[in-house]
Amino acid sequence: MGETVFWKRPAHDPRQVSAAPTLPASPGSGQDEFDVSKLYSGPASAEGSTEPPVARLDEKFRQAYFWIVNHAIITPYYDIEYNDTARPPRSFTFGGAGTELRLPSGMSYSSFVLLPLLNFALRKRALFIGGPGRGKTASAILMSLLAGYDLRTVRRGIQHGQPQMTVADLLGNPLPKALMESNSSDDIKIAWRQWITMRVKIVDEYNRIPTRTQSALLTLLADGYAEVLGQTVESPESAWFLTANDDMGGGTYQVIEALKDRIDIVIKALNFNPRFLDDLLVRVEEGVKPETLLPKELIFTPEELDSVHAQILKVAIPRAVRRRLEFFAAQFDFCDLAAKEIEYKSKDTIHLAGKTLSQVCAEDCGRDKAKCICSQTENGLSVRSLMTLLAFSKGLAWFRGQMEVGLADVIQIVPWILHEKLAQNPGSPFFDATGNGIYRVDRIAWIRRAFDLACEEFVRLDLDRSDPLLELDQAFERGLEGVAAGEVRKRLSGIETHLAGLAKGTKLYAHVHADVLKLKYYHQRYSNYLRWLTTVRS
Numbered sequence: 050m051g052e053t054v055f056w057k058r059p060a061h062d063p064r065q066v067s068a069a070p071t072l073p074a075s076p077g078s079g080q081d082e083f084d085v086s087k088l089y090s091g092p093a094s095a096e097g098s099t100e101p102p103v104a105r106l107d108e109k110f111r112q113a114y115f116w117i118v119n120h121a122i123i124t125p126y127y128d129i130e131y132n133d134t135a136r137p138p139r140s141f142t143f144g145g146a147g148t149e150l151r152l153p154s155g156m157s158y159s160s161f162v163l164l165p166l167l168n169f170a171l172r173k174r175a176l177f178i179g180g181p182g183r184g185k186t187a188s189a190i191l192m193s194l195l196a197g198y199d200l201r202t203v204r205r206g207i208q209h210g211q212p213q214m215t216v217a218d219l220l221g222n223p224l225p226k227a228l229m230e231s232n233s234s235d236d237i238k239i240a241w242r243q244w245i246t247m248r249v250k251i252v253d254e255y256n257r258i259p260t261r262t263q264s265a266l267l268t269l270l271a272d273g274y275a276e277v278l279g280q281t282v283e284s285p286e287s288a289w290f291l292t293a294n295d296d297m298g299g300g301t302y303q304v305i306e307a308l309k310d311r312i313d314i315v316i317k318a319l320n321f322n323p324r325f326l327d328d329l330l331v332r333v334e335e336g337v338k339p340e341t342l343l344p345k346e347l348i349f350t351p352e353e354l355d356s357v358h359a360q361i362l363k364v365a366i367p368r369a370v371r372r373r374l375e376f377f378a379a380q381f382d383f384c385d386l387a388a389k390e391i392e393y394k395s396k397d398t399i400h401l402a403g404k405t406l407s408q409v410c411a412e413d414c415g416r417d418k419a420k421c422i423c424s425q426t427e428n429g430l431s432v433r434s435l436m437t438l439l440a441f442s443k444g445l446a447w448f449r450g451q452m453e454v455g456l457a458d459v460i461q462i463v464p465w466i467l468h469e470k471l472a473q474n475p476g477s478p479f480f481d482a483t484g485n486g487i488y489r490v491d492r493i494a495w496i497r498r499a500f501d502l503a504c505e506e507f508v509r510l511d512l513d514r515s516d517p518l519l520e521l522d523q524a525f526e527r528g529l530e531g532v533a534a535g536e537v538r539k540r541l542s543g544i545e546t547h548l549a550g551l552a553k554g555t556k557l558y559a560h561v562h563a564d565v566l567k568l569k570y571y572h573q574r575y576s577n578y579l580r581w582l583t584t585v586r587s
Contacts, residue, residue, distance in 0.1 A: 179318025382429020
């Protein structure tokens with residue numbers, strides 16, 4: 050009989066933060082030349098100072114990440130994968146549905162911990178989805194604790210969605226005495242709820258809130274203020290964490306579209322892996338409550354959070370990465386059969402006419418609809434979605450200690466941003482192709498596959514090396530001041546020649562449509578400038 054092994058609590062104190070750097074530099078790696086702290090760190094301490102060095106804020110965020118995954122949230126899922134360029138990942142394929150397991154060769158992360166941290170840093174609006182008891186609210190509570198709130202304040206500030214919730218329950222009540230003595234609504238004083246002014250806001254089961262109260266929540270979430278009886282209160286920029294028990298937002302009440310549209314990122318709470326039952330046993334036997342163990346060194350001051358936000362916005366997005374994003378984003382909204390005029394060849398035109406893409410796309414447009422990404426969705430991407438994607442790409446790169454966004458950052462973040470933004474077209478031949486049926490269920494994999502397909506087409510067209518609009522973009526970005534009439538006419542002629550070549554040589558694919566509209570825009574700007582030049586001279 051084998052020896053009985055009893056589980057012992059690790060010797061490491063969960064209240065202690067490791068002094069070792071989370072991104073150690075290897076000898077000869079050149080990391081010192083690419084140290085983000087040189088760009089973002091504050092003034093150095095005076096020479097000879099005995100004060101301990103202040104940790105870089107991106108390092109502090111990484112320390113918070115590793116503390117949470119090691120001591121607070123049991124999440125063995127490393128689904129945000131990075132690989133070293135010199136070492137490709139190993140992979141293994143299992144039988145059944147043909148599942149592939151990849152072993153990333155670079156430092157990778159759990160989305161369930163990393164994405165809330167990025168949302169916290171960027172002051173955005175996250176939606177946790179997953180079954181009851183998966184740690185959605187617990188993760189949001191940890192974000193509030195990182196912001197410096199005590200546990201009692203955090204728990205009192207959580208808004209628990211339930212069918213009887215009124216606007217007054219959510220926002221506040223008029224003071225009875227002020228209500229009795231006031232002569233007008235301007236004199237009424239409101240006892241506002243404390244949570245409105247918190248920098249981290251938690252709304253649990255938001256899909257159980259009545260529709261009228263959802264509208265009040267929308268005003269606070271989207272516009273940053275609350276209103277009761279004509280009185281208003283401002284809310285600071287906040288990180289929002291909402292929870293729901295399923296992907297569709299189903300609950301007691303249907304979530305209003307405007308509120309769903311304001312969700313910036315979706316975070317999936319995955320099931321518990323029973324192979325980590327020992328960790329639960331420790332918590333049962335020793336009464337461990339991770340939310341009471343957060344080290345003080347990991348708490349961020351309001352000034353630090355402001356600095357973090359400013360640092361993230363300074364992270365660069367190179368043109369090569371922006372071009373991939375432009376190409377990808379162009380695929381979704383375009384529909385050649387939506388309109389006669391080129392400006393209105395959009396899925397919005399279809400919806401405004403009371404039609405669906407499936408109805409319009411049934412006609413032949415001369416394209417392979419199993420390959421064209423435009424056939425896969427009923428809608429395109431909003432300006433808000435694209436801005437959010439840019440912001441989170443910057444945030445992810447900053448968290449990894451990088452000075453600029455790489456294509457891998459976009460690949461990893463894009464499914465979580467667009468999870469609730471893209472509506473699938475169930476009639477697309479793409480989903481009927483062999484092996485593609487799973488994408489109807491696995492939206493993360495579907496969006497990631499769409500991005501991969503767009504990148505493959507981008508490479509096939511050799512747009513990395515032969516961007517047809519590069520010279521025109523560069524010339525226009527230098528401005529029009531001082532450009533002579535002869536040069537303007539030359540550029541106008543170049544635009545017309547380029548359009549003639551596109552019209553003769555290719556169908557109006559989604560990316561071509563985007564290029565053509567930009568060329569028309571340049572043509573109009575140059576034409577207006579030439580008209581102004583000739584008018585001034587005459």
